[in-house]
Amino acid sequence: MPKLKRNESEERATDFVESLDRGLRLLQCFGTTAGPMTLSDLARAADLPRATARRMLFTLQRGGYVSGDGKLFSLTPHVLTLAASYLRSNQLVAVLQPVLDRVATAANEISSLAVLDGDDVVFIARGSPARVFSGGLEIGYRLPSFCTSVGRAMLGQLDDAELAARLTA
Template sequence: MPKLKRDAGGEAATDYVESLDRGLRLLQLFGTRPGAMTLSDIARIADLPRATARRILLTLQRGGFVASDGKLFALTPQVLTLASSFLRSSQLVNVLQPVLDRVAESVKEIASLAVLDGDEVVFIARGGPVRVFSGGLEIGYRLPAFCTSVGRAMLGQFSEAELAARLKSASLQALTPQTVTAPKRLLAVIADDRRKGYSLVDREAEPHFRSISVPVRRYDDVIVAAINIGSHVDRISTDEMTTRFLPLLQDAAASVRSQLL
């Protein structure tokens, strides 16, 4: 988590509200450790003066986003309204949620929608039978882009030079024994996925999970997201993913293209 002491990145002072930036980033700090925290803990983690952290917390408490018993501070459910505002306003979610539901119901597996955020992918919608819902891929869940099928499907939009630069700056840490971390090999894999039009990742992001993804393009052919179907390795083979799941994903992505602006 980046520190809260930031400059305005060269922007005019009148275009940058530092206190708002600090307040939003302080909210994010609560996700770095479980449970409530003391003012001293928060000030230390945020690298802020204690008095500054206190003013921000009291402002957030007045807005209903933070609660305190006088000693400990914790987030309230009001924070979830920030995420729900995004989900309600997202064209991608509104257009693709019913599509994900249909695909997931037809294959009896989880289908997910993800977007690229820096070096990570963020899952913003999913559909699936209740019996296979698990806590692993909830809305807002993040994973490194380089080792996920949705990530590789979206990384294929970049040129070789842009992709090489991205991989050079990214943290390519293995999440499982199968994770590919060598930049040259990753470049070759992503290029091959681009050529095929889909990505299949087998146990690289999670040890017992494999998934297949296709990019989602808007009306002008720009890749804006990726959709996937994932499954436990004991339930679905890689062959079944390409023969049974891939056509469904391709049809789903094609069906929404004209609706995405």
């Protein structure tokens, strides 16, 4: 029997997993403050009911992404596996890392690779000469694109319509 063709809005609604979205929002809330957070603080930051946040946190705890004593919760290093998966699967990083290293050594300066992610630039690779101390922009650091030279260079590559859409959003 042939399947009925769904329209695009129906497809988006049925293909969206709200619980996954909530769990990811909850993980992102840990970056808003330093140190452990209470269940109430996390629920408020993620705009979730306290009971929902509690179930999500216990699920994340069982998966090893969060540790907690029932009152205070914090991320574990296991969350870095998510970032590592991105970095390992990104061919751009694999291809350009040796180039960044050579440029950094030749210039005796740090060299970085960033990508546009929405309105931000996110640093995804870095080359550094051995003797240069770096306390600055690490991998995963994000900044508004209009505030950085690399962001402005990327925005300059957009056509007028795409740039206008980003600026009005």
